[in-house]
Amino acid sequence: MTTGVSAEARAAASAALNAKRPPSRGHRKAHDKLTALSGFGSELDYELLLLFAKNELSAAVTTPLLAVIVAVGAMFWAPPAQLLLWLATVFFAKGLLISLCRQFIKTPREEVKPQAWRAKMMAAEFLYGLSWAAVAFVSSGAAGEAAHTFVFAALLIVISMRMLFASPVMPIVFAGTLPMAAAIVVRFALLDNPFYWAMAAMAIGVYVYFIWLMNGTNATITAMIGFRAEKDALIAELEQSKSISDEARLRAEEASQAKSRFLATMSHELRTPLNAILGFSEIMRSEILGAHDNPVYKEYANDIHQSGQHLLNLINEILDISRIESGRYELHEAPVALATVVEDCQRLLRLRAETKALRIIEQFEPELPQLWADERAMRQICLNLLSNAIKFTPPGGTITLAIGETESGGQFLSVKDTGPGIPENEIPRVLKSFGQGSLAHQTAEGGTGLGLPITKGLAELHDGTFELKSRLRQGTEVKVSFPRKRVIEPVPRIVEPARWLKDRQNSSAAMRAGAKT
Incomplete structure (x- = not known):
């Protein structure tokens, strides 16, 4: 195959x-x-x-x-x-x-x-x-x-x-x-x-x-x-x-599609032996069937288990990318606080921002309700957007992180930078896999061109929208919006009617009187 x-x-x-x-x-x-x-x-x-x-x-x-x-x-x-x-x-x-x-x-x-x-x-x-x-x-x-x-x-x-x-x-x-x-x-x-x-x-x-x-x-x-x-x-x-670069891009796209098909086909064959390796090494290091005569064997079994676990995690990450491209990414949804996710991502990338003397401004609306979403996917969205902003913003620039409610009652995450911007005719290109703008090699670090396509795919999996606004030499703003149906609204407290409460009290009093007699 x-x-x-x-x-x-x-x-x-x-x-x-x-x-x-x-x-x-x-x-x-x-x-x-x-x-x-x-x-x-x-x-x-x-x-x-x-x-x-x-x-x-x-x-x-x-x-x-x-x-x-x-x-x-x-x-x-x-x-x-x-x-x-x-x-x-x-x-x-x-x-x-x-x-x-x-x-x-x-x-x-x-x-x-x-x-x-x-x-x-x-x-x-x-x-x-x-x-x-x-x-x-x-x-x-x-x-x-x-x-x-x-x-x-x-x-x-x-x-x-x-x-x-x-x-x-x-x-x-x-x-x-x-x-x-x-x-x-x-x-x-x-x-x-x-x-x-x-x-x-x-x-x-x-x-x-x-x-x-x-x-x-x-x-x-x-x-x-x-x-x-x-x-x-x-x-x-x-x-x-440009013609040569287009040819190279076409070859890269074909290679990416071939890679996705290969990974999707071989995932079962890769997981099966790894599961066996992990299972048997777990038994050996736990000494379920008996103690080892040589203690070194237990250490070997532990090394085999850790290496297999690392390889399995790596395969899972690669398969996640291929699933997003093929539309087979599964969401593990749970209540997620968007402000907490954004603060954690900012904390992870704060050192990179400080290295370039970038100023990060937070504009968070207070007391936002939680979202019903995949926390891992939300972190990946925020990390991709914030990482791109840090890459493309020149030293001494400003990055604005904003979260809040949309006009329709949903929630949004916005990352705006003061970088060089993207020409309008290149925006469709950067939203494709392996697509990069003409200023990418001049103003930013190297990359694969997968950050924005993956972010867009994850936003659409959450029924959200992905919006990129950019003008040359005026910066870039990426806004990911989630619909109102994803917002977990707090359930109001049920107040008992006064008459029903009075009848209940009378009934309780009658039951106590009957018990005394």
Whole structure:
């Protein structure tokens, strides 16, 4: 039977492992890809070009609309025919750039060659910059001072916009903005006026300043993409680690189920020889059938009896755990004072609490009636909860023990700590056998993950409820409530009716009078 159980457990674990393998391979592939990205290879070039393309598509209407506004403003000194031709050139160049960006986004990543696409986008951006630079030479000779200032301001605005949109790829920044900056300088340099020469020099200074700013922006964008790649790689590694831990948990659960089935099956075979050993050793050490010629034999018999008793107690404890898991735990119920049980458990664990400088606060309602419960199970519930609170509460924290009446007339036991808490999505996990929260290994001592499941099972065996409330960095509260039917209410004193008492007294007096006569 043991072999069959092991084979079944191995088959279940193998199936779980096979179910988890595809995501693990996917995580490894994502990890390799993102690691290459953080190494500033072709993946980085692709990400930067993709960011530029998205910027262009998000502002597909902004710069053409600005071109219309500039054309309307330039109508005061430039012929409309020239302005319309210029607008057509700007729209054509912008349409070519947008079409190229859309085609880049639609192309599968595996088919993209970043260097070739960057050359295409640089050519399209250069054409777009030339189309904007042409506005500086539309009837420039007949323009006045206001017209020169208008063109200067308009081109600087367009230069700043193009630098912002193209900042992920600096070669595209230069391809698009150099023609416009050169157009401003050439237009003002050709004018025979020192004021315009100063404006040309100022345009050069402003352009150099913009380039310096864009270099910083480009470095920030590159670092941001690198950090994002590292974050994604870390997430992939965490997911892979979680997948491995899930596989290990499934194997542990299967091993636990196999253990429970094995213990339930072998309990009778283990108890039978132990009972015989205990019985015969008891007879031998008591010398029921006669005294031993050698006194050492009596000592041996006593050692055999004590060892057998210890082994039997150990088997009983292991079987208790398996019975709770299989729903076959038997309660030995009797009147139990909940306050007495909690005080005894606190006394047992007080040294551990004092070692960590923990403060334990008692909030006991006075004169609570007794519960009809299994005293051993109640002690185990309290010890498990208090032990968990001591484990997870950092030094100098506070643990609150509370017992009292519930709103429905029952009684409750509550243990609240100031520990790190449990994330809400991990609460179902910690209530399962061998389940532990993500902070367990960081903030507490080691454990098997059976304390809370056993406590929950014992509470349900007493028709009670188990409630766990926890929030991250705000502590944990576990409350075990017992129903009203478990409370032993004191029986009120029966008061005899006055008339019945008087009749009884009269009857007694008549009987005494008859006895005298």
